Every structure is written in C-alpha cells, then in structure tokens.
Amino acid sequence: MLEKMFREKRCACTFAVMNYAELASRLTQNDVTLVAVSKTQPPARLMELYHAGQRIFGENRVQEMLEKRVALPDDIQWHLIGHLQTNKVKAVAPFVRMIHSVDSLHLLEEIDKQAQKAGRVIDCLLQFHIAQEETKFGLSQSEALELLRSTAFQQMQHIRICGVMGMASFSDDLTLVRSEFKTLKNIFDRLKNDFFKDAPYFKDISMGMSGDWEIAVEEGSTMVRIGSLLFQ
Ligand SMILES: *Cc1c(COP(=O)(O)O)cnc(C)c1O
Numbered sequence: 001m002l003e004k005m006f007r008e009k010r011c012a013c014t015f016a017v018m019n020y021a022e023l024a025s026r027l028t029q030n031d032v033t034l035v036a037v038s039k040t041q042p043p044a045r046l047m048e049l050y051h052a053g054q055r056i057f058g059e060n061r062v063q064e065m066l067e068k069r070v071a072l073p074d075d076i077q078w079h080l081i082g083h084l085q086t087n088k089v090k091a092v093a094p095f096v097r098m099i100h101s102v103d104s105l106h107l108l109e110e111i112d113k114q115a116q117k118a119g120r121v122i123d124c125l126l127q128f129h130i131a132q133e134e135t136k137f138g139l140s141q142s143e144a145l146e147l148l149r150s151t152a153f154q155q156m157q158h159i160r161i162c163g164v165m166g167m168a169s170f171s172d173d174l175t176l177v178r179s180e181f182k183t184l185k186n187i188f189d190r191l192k193n194d195f196f197k198d199a200p201y202f203k204d205i206s207m208g209m210s211g212d213w214e215i216a217v218e219e220g221s222t223m224v225r226i227g228s229l230l231f232q
Helices: 002-029 043-051 062-071 086-092 105-117 141-149 174-195 213-218
Strands: 033-037 056-059 077-080 098-102 122-128 159-166 204-206 223-226
Touching (some): 002 033, 002 043, 043 062, 062 077, 062 086, 086 105, 098 105, 105 122, 105 159, 122 141, 141 174, 159 174, 213 223
Parallel strands (some): 033 056, 056 077, 077 098, 159 204
C-alpha cells in the first residue's frame, strides 16, 4: 500500500516537472516570463520546480508567502499576485520582487512608504478590471488616469510602475476571453504612449492563467501566472 502511494506520488512529481519543462520552453520561445503560482502548495512542491530551474513564484496571500519564503531558498523571486491590504504591505516590502495587484492610489502610497523604509524601489503593475464578472478587483481606465496624473503619484520615488495586470472572465467563451486580453493590451499601449514613453521598465503585461495562457500570449502577454496546470 505504502509502496503504491509512493509510486503514484513519484509519478505525479515527474509529471509536474515534465509539464513544467514543456511549458517553460514554449514560453521562453515567446519571450514570456513564467510566474509559477504556488498558492496552497506545500514548499516541497515548489522545490520540485525550483530544481527544474524555476525562480519566480507567485502567491496571492501575504501570510502564505511569508511562511514559504523562510522555508525556501533565498534566490526565489516572490511576486504578489492577489489583492493586497494596506496593513500587509509592510511585511512584504523588504523582499517582494513585484506586486501585480495595485488597484488604488492609497495602496500605492503605502507601498512607496514601506519601500522607502526598506531602502528599496518596488516594481508594481496596475491591475485593471477587464472581466465581466463583478467580483474581480482592478482599476477602470479613468481611475488609472486619475492615479497617474495625481501629484501624489508623481512624487513617489520608491515604486516603479512596470506595466499592467488583468484577469479575463472565467468562461468557456474564448472570443470573450480574447477580447478582454485585447482590451488590456490596448490599455497598456495607451499608458505607454501617454505616461511611460521614456521608461524602458514599463514593459509588462501580466495576463494568462492555466486555462487561457495561450490566448494571452497570442494577444501580447509578457508574463503569465500559472498554477493548476503546473501543480496538478
Ligand atoms: C490562482 C491565480 C492564478 C493562477 O490560476 P491557475 O488557473 O491555477 O493557473 C493567476 N492569477 C491570480 C491572481 C491567481 O489568484
């Protein structure tokens, strides 16, 4: 019995690593960065991908990220991809590599403040609401314009806006999903042109998850956030 469990577990691990290698090589060919979304996975599963070469891991909850960080190698780059409360910024500011989920000026001000205290500049993405679902977080285009035009934003010296992030509708309607990705790409192009023309670091479009990453890459994604496909 134990042996059977062991064998099945090993098979699953090998499968995950095979899946990883295949996905990673397809993304590399397209110059797309893979954020391995490791939420709910134990550190041992992250280590399998680490040994296979993965260094960027995404978590959506601060507490979980903090716990894994102390259990895992120092050269992992931690990306925060989930909704972030201002009172949690302080805990991640000393190490987080990128925050994908900036959806208010208030949050950005807190990130800037905590980054300054930590003596860092933190890379951030503006999260846009592109899906039809009501529940997903994110800015509207007009909210983003207001943020970027504000004096408060222009005075920040400890954050860097590196691009945009969005989640498409959770839907089988691939035409809808594709059109939402196109919307995000258009937002990116507009912001690049209007606010970040001379900023080479403004280059990322974080879109695409396990179920829709291929469409996202076709529509211009530079960074995909993939969990279940890797950790099945
Ligand atoms: C969980 C999560 C993902 C990954 O989703 P999968 O479908 O498991 O690939 C991507 N982005 C965010 C914000 C998530 O919370």
